[in-house]
Amino acid sequence: MNALLKNTSLLMLCFLAATVALFGLIAPQTLSAGAMRSIAFQLPQLGILTLAMFIPVISGGLNLAVTYIANIGGLLAAALLTKVFADAGWEVGIIALLAALAVGAIIGALIGLMVAWFDAHPILVTLGAMILLKGVMEWVTRGGGISGMPEYIQFIGNGTLLGVPIVFLIFLATCAVVWFVMHYTRLGFAIYMIGSNPNAAEFSGIAVKRAFAWMYALSGALAALAGFVMLAQNNSMRIDAGKDYLLITLLACFLSGADPFGGFGKVMPLVIALFSLQLISSGMNILGANQFLTTALWGAFLVLVMVIRYLAHHTKQD
């Protein structure tokens, strides 16, 4: 039992099995091949955004701006595709993607620099960035959005490669990149050390300020990638797209064992947890649950996860 609790990947697999069993009992249609296919299409948006949230969480912070960085990144790509280089070839798609990633990374890097140099709390800085980016979206789009993407962009969003949705392949590749960065690079090591104890990290020679800039830049770029996926799938980018994901990204991080105070949490259990949460989300949809009731249940679920974490931690010590 103790070994099970320690291995969060195994724990998350058990949770996934429990979710599958639950929906298999109450609503078998949620486990049909068609439903699985739609999960493979829906998971990437939430999944990539959650990875963007996960990196700062490990450092003991949060990035509350992820959904609006996704908005801005997607909007920039949409503007390039439909306004600036309209009717151009597929090369523009690559330019649009790179531009979105770059703007996400720059916004992220600025956030990171502010957190590092001013010792300002990441919650406050990213909240401020969120309000600013939301405002910029309102300003530029006047509450509307941009739609009507070229066909090859829609193909990225809705097409398949050997039967697998392209967006799902993008999601898997992103998971692999984040897994590699977090567990096998110096930056990843620095992020874990900063999360455990920022002062100790600084004294042991880790370039803390540079690490902050890089980790938030990475988080911003991932958020912008999620925005690009949203754009490709919805064929449009409008203000507040994906804002309901914020709560679920936090839920996924803390459910899968990331420590809110930083330093602990792994990529593999996070990815497994994402499958469970997407299954729950799709299942509620198929069951026809009221959208607002679902929102309330996600809130209650997050509270429950935090309470269970506390109780598990405190009974272990006794």
Add this chain to the structure above:
Amino acid sequence: MANRLRSIEGMLFLFTLLLIAVLSLTANNFFTLQNFFDLLNQNAVKIIFALGLLVVLVIGGIDISFAVAASVVQYATVVILMKYLDGGGWLSGMLIAMLIGTMLGMLNALLIYGFRVVSIIITIATFNLFFGLLIFLTNNGRSIYRLPDWLVERLVFIRIDDTTMLYLPVAVMLGVALITTYLLKFTGFGRQLYGYGANPEGARRAGVSGWKIHLFAYGWLGLCAGIAGMMQVTIAQEVVPKALYGWEFDVLVAVVLGGATLGGGRGSVSGTILGVLFLALLKNAMILLHFSPYAFNAISGAVILFAIMATQWQTFVRKRQGGLV
């Protein structure tokens, strides 16, 4: 420390004066008593919220659920009054609102301190919980237009002439401001709140009870949210469940602008009120100078980031000189 505090509010005060000067020069009838009264009438509710949030920021917490909590208070109070109390009156109405508000605030405190969870995580959760349940239980956000008579009566607090009047919410706001000032500045408990915010562990070792601090701060915010919610009903003359959605960020920007930080231990009533009024004047100025009204939120976002940098400037200077913390 005291100097730095004074200088942040002092700077804000100077900027506010500057804005007033610009507005007085560019707009003919800006510098009038009527306009000043309107400014207060329009922002009284926001200031009441802000004074509640101030106390939470002082103890080093944050809360984004209070605005939807106020919507819950509005709805629940009016339903209880109409169903069981035959419309009720000022006393019963306000008591019920304050009670529900305080309970919702204390629920946050219970979860945050009882289970040692970072306050932003719990309040994001309760924000969704309150909002989702409210809209679900009110048939997708159906509004209430039939209100008790006493609640829709606009009470005038000061009357100069037919167009120059201060309404009840301003009087209530002044009352809340006075009580908050007294609590924070002139009681031992108020000093405990600042002490706990600046250094929770130090305060705990000095005998300050974390439970008391949390229950009071979040309870106080809930109480203020309840009062503000009812005052908003007297202005809007209807209860719309989604009406206050999004206010949490406007209020947060104002309080942070007023010098409070998430690190705790900082912030004042005067700074908070100035923060709200400054943003309102800024909005005024943007309209008068023909800025796009869509740009307002972007500018208030930029203002909050600048305010954070201004508040933390000393830290930045020390870091530039090679210091660690």
